[in-house]
Amino acid sequence: MSSRKKVLLKVIILGDSGVGKTSLMNQFVNKKFSNQYKATIGADFLTKEVIVDDRIVTMQIWDTAGQERFQSLGVAFYRGADCCVLVFDVTAPNTFKSLESWRDEFLIQASPRDPDHFPFVILGNKVDLDNRAVSAKRAQQWCQSKNDIPYFETSAKEAVNVELAFQTIARNALAQETEAELYNEFPDQIKLNANDNNRNRDGDNCAC
Amino acid sequence: MSCSSTEDLPDQYKELFTQDGVLLKACIGRPISDLNSIGMLCVVQNSDGTKCIEWRPNDLITIDSDTQDQEWAVVNTIGRRQRTLSGNMTSDYAAARARIVRIPLAELKTFKVTRNNQQMQFSTKSGVWQNTFYFQHGNAEIFVAYLKNHVKTAKTRHDRNTYVVVESNIDSQALNKSFTELDIFTENTTDVVWSLVSNFKQRPYETTMEAFSKLTDIVWSVLVYYGNEGLNGKRDVSEEVADLLTKSMSALEDTTSITKSDEYEVITVKPTLPPRPCIPRGTPLSTEKWEGLQDTEGRILEVEGVKQLIFRGGVAHSIRPAVWKYLLDYYPWRSTHSEIRKIQKRKTEEYFSMKLQWRSITERQESRFSEYRERKSLVEKDVNRTDRSHPFFAGDNNPNVLLLQDILMTYVMYNFDLGYVQGMSDVLAPLLLLLGNEVDSFWCFAGFMEKIASNFDMDQAGMKQQLLNLQQLLTFAVPDLAKHLASKDSGNMYFCFRWLLVWFKREFSFSDIMRLWEVLWTGLPCANFHLLICVAILDAEKDVLISKDYGFNEILKHVNDLSMCLDIDKILSTAEGIYHQLMSAPHLTDQIRIILGIPTAANNPNDRNEESESEDLGDEEPGRENARNQANGYTRI
Numbered sequence A: 001m002s003s004r005k006k007v008l009l010k011v012i013i014l015g016d017s018g019v020g021k022t023s024l025m026n027q028f029v030n031k032k033f034s035n036q037y038k039a040t041i042g043a044d045f046l047t048k049e050v051i052v053d054d055r056i057v058t059m060q061i062w063d064t065a066g067q068e069r070f071q072s073l074g075v076a077f078y079r080g081a082d083c084c085v086l087v088f089d090v091t092a093p094n095t096f097k098s099l100e101s102w103r104d105e106f107l108i109q110a111s112p113r114d115p116d117h118f119p120f121v122i123l124g125n126k127v128d129l130d131n132r133a134v135s136a137k138r139a140q141q142w143c144q145s146k147n148d149i150p151y152f153e154t155s156a157k158e159a160v161n162v163e164l165a166f167q168t169i170a171r172n173a174l175a176q177e178t179e180a181e182l183y184n185e186f187p188d189q190i191k192l193n194a195n196d197n198n199r200n201r202d203g204d205n206c207a208c
Numbered sequence B: 001m002s003c004s005s006t007e008d009l010p011d012q013y014k015e016l017f018t019q020d021g022v023l024l025k026a027c028i029g030r031p032i033s034d035l036n037s038i039g040m041l042c043v044v045q046n047s048d049g050t051k052c053i054e055w056r057p058n059d060l061i062t063i064d065s066d067t068q069d070q071e072w073a074v075v076n077t078i079g080r081r082q083r084t085l086s087g088n089m090t091s092d093y094a095a096a097r098a099r100i101v102r103i104p105l106a107e108l109k110t111f112k113v114t115r116n117n118q119q120m121q122f123s124t125k126s127g128v129w130q131n132t133f134y135f136q137h138g139n140a141e142i143f144v145a146y147l148k149n150h151v152k153t154a155k156t157r158h159d160r161n162t163y164v165v166v167e168s169n170i171d172s173q174a175l176n177k178s179f180t181e182l183d184i185f186t187e188n189t190t191d192v193v194w195s196l197v198s199n200f201k202q203r204p205y206e207t208t209m210e211a212f213s214k215l216t217d218i219v220w221s222v223l224v225y226y227g228n229e230g231l232n233g234k235r236d237v238s239e240e241v242a243d244l245l246t247k248s249m250s251a252l253e254d255t256t257s258i259t260k261s262d263e264y265e266v267i268t269v270k271p272t273l274p275p276r277p278c279i280p281r282g283t284p285l286s287t288e289k290w291e292g293l294q295d296t297e298g299r300i301l302e303v304e305g306v307k308q309l310i311f312r313g314g315v316a317h318s319i320r321p322a323v324w325k326y327l328l329d330y331y332p333w334r335s336t337h338s339e340i341r342k343i344q345k346r347k348t349e350e351y352f353s354m355k356l357q358w359r360s361i362t363e364r365q366e367s368r369f370s371e372y373r374e375r376k377s378l379v380e381k382d383v384n385r386t387d388r389s390h391p392f393f394a395g396d397n398n399p400n401v402l403l404l405q406d407i408l409m410t411y412v413m414y415n416f417d418l419g420y421v422q423g424m425s426d427v428l429a430p431l432l433l434l435l436g437n438e439v440d441s442f443w444c445f446a447g448f449m450e451k452i453a454s455n456f457d458m459d460q461a462g463m464k465q466q467l468l469n470l471q472q473l474l475t476f477a478v479p480d481l482a483k484h485l486a487s488k489d490s491g492n493m494y495f496c497f498r499w500l501l502v503w504f505k506r507e508f509s510f511s512d513i514m515r516l517w518e519v520l521w522t523g524l525p526c527a528n529f530h531l532l533i534c535v536a537i538l539d540a541e542k543d544v545l546i547s548k549d550y551g552f553n554e555i556l557k558h559v560n561d562l563s564m565c566l567d568i569d570k571i572l573s574t575a576e577g578i579y580h581q582l583m584s585a586p587h588l589t590d591q592i593r594i595i596l597g598i599p600t601a602a603n604n605p606n607d608r609n610e611e612s613e614s615e616d617l618g619d620e621e622p623g624r625e626n627a628r629n630q631a632n633g634y635t636r637i
């Protein structure tokens, strides 16, 4: 495929209110953490150019409000996503338990072409805190059970693993995007192959 | 289908346009006692189809609504009043009727607009100004614009304020008649469209503005109707209409734009909105004025008057803590100083007993009470990220952040069904900043929440409804922008979600949001005025959004980035201007009337009378005036 073609990767960050979605996005894009960020109302996105395998791609990262009643409006922004990032707070078990329903909700609302192989990435955030309540092992097990979703332990506050996580997000989103393109150009033959590739890569890149 | 009841009543006398608050300053041949009285300036159509400018004193209208059991009755609808008269009038009424001033349009020679667009003079004989009127509310712009639809004018070379009538009654009588005969709102709609089409076909194309506005009225509703309902397989009818209109309206390029599309919307008739009046903002309600408004025991009797003042200019910062308590229904307007002291005492006790309810939950209780725990942690998370950059809430262990938390937790006990929803901490922050006091802030917050509780519904029905209503208002007021948004997948107006949820809290500085909120709390000049604020902001961004061909993402980004870059006074003034434009639009639909909480064309006139009687006012006469002013969209200063 042509490397000159401009690529836009749409990434959606989901998770309960307060897990650190907005902070993670800002840490990745603006390289800073502030405890003056406001709770997200409605939706917003930030863009950032990154290099993935010698290609310059633009990541468009969408952040929405986490409280469940606002989700019915958030779904308007899911469409066309190339990757979905699910975030929980390692100090709040409830936010971990919610991952399943965030994932299901996304798959229903965004209805990606191939839900079984749509790229997700899980981030267990706030590892800088010492009142940890969800173990890395428990999180990893869950990720493995869901088709080997890549899992990262992050701290938006102390910029731990944020860069690495978003590199993986970008790579998997790009794979998804490329696959989607191929699919559109050659509807039938390519599909199965591309899926297989995508899956292998997901597995390799698991950083835990 | 929305339609006016005017069309289907046998009475031919019709008011085509009315403007309230017009003072008769001079009138040749009238006794001085008739002058300087306030009334309503209208353009009316007589039963023979001729039209005239008519000024009617207000006391006549007062009598009208007082005497419903008389044999004659007055049917009031917004902007269109009609009457059925018979011989049995009271003598008062007859006397008042004698004071009506009439200027037949056919005789009108010149008119002149002076004194900052607030004065209008009319002449039917060269060299003499027979009538002078003074527009107390707003100005004569809309009236002149309307008048120009009926008479062809030219400006004189020496005096730019004087208009010479070159042709009066420019619409053809025949055309008028054919519309009446169409009886458009009772027949099968498809037939009506066809007969409309064939009638229109036969008309010469030198259609005047008047004829056009009439047509728009009808065609618009027909199209809107079909647009919503689908054509039940008869789409070709509307296409035929579109084609015909394309041909016949090409002469009116300024007012119509016709676009072809494979979808249902084959034609867009740019509604003929009257020009937008520019209404300057007033000065804030001052301490002196506020004190002057209270009687010796502290009661505020001129409630409507106070609200009008606040609507116009807001409240001076130093008296905000006092005035907001009334605006947010913590203190009733008519309570005396001693009553207020009792209220404070009672409300303080009530607050602390609710606070105690959650304060006394022990840690062990909490560990078995997940719902409570979740709410508490949600509140905690949000207060910790509420306006922390403002000095009042800045820094670690800030006691004001704790106050936010306590008030919101107590609100959870006050309204457990609703609980805490994101956005509430934003709503509370300016109140606490201003009032400083926990109890006052709580009750004012509770009062504010009364007004916007539906924003926080579990099913978000209230928000969805508002987004829909906003889209409908925008379609009517700024159709080209609404069309652009729809074409970019943004017709759902989601990008305005933040504006609506917390009433623009995130878009303005603290001092500006205080101004905006106090204006909105007055409930003037109509329901859902905050939606017109949205329309005003979007209207100012229209050129950028359209000319740069912004899509879904860019629209959202652009709108989000407007935060802290908006001029509150300009927006308030524009929103009010848009409101007046809508009110005087000849094609105003019931859909819009319902959103703005004004009576629909089909409404029972008695409802309106009851409304004005229940107005919370001391003085009878201004009371009526206010009610009417409000209904007609003119705010009394």
Ligand SMILES: Nc1nc2c(ncn2[C@@H]2O[C@H](COP(=O)(O)OP(=O)(O)O)[C@@H](O)[C@H]2O)c(=O)[nH]1
Pocket (backbone or CB within 6 Å): A015, A016, A017, A018, A019, A020, A021, A022, A023, A024, A034, A035, A037, A038, A039, A040, A066, A125, A126, A127, A128, A129, A154, A155, A156, A157, A158, B381, B384, B385
């Ligand atoms: N200690 C710590 N706090 C964090 C971290 N990320 C976010 N926070 C805090 O958690 C709260 C919620 O963060 P935010 O990004 O607004 O969460 P969102 O609702 O998911 O967008 C804020 O008070 C942040 O300062 C982190 O990595 N470590």
Ligand SMILES: [Mg+2]
Pocket (backbone or CB within 6 Å): A021, A022, A023, A038, A039, A040, A063, A064, A065
């Ligand atoms: Mg957020």
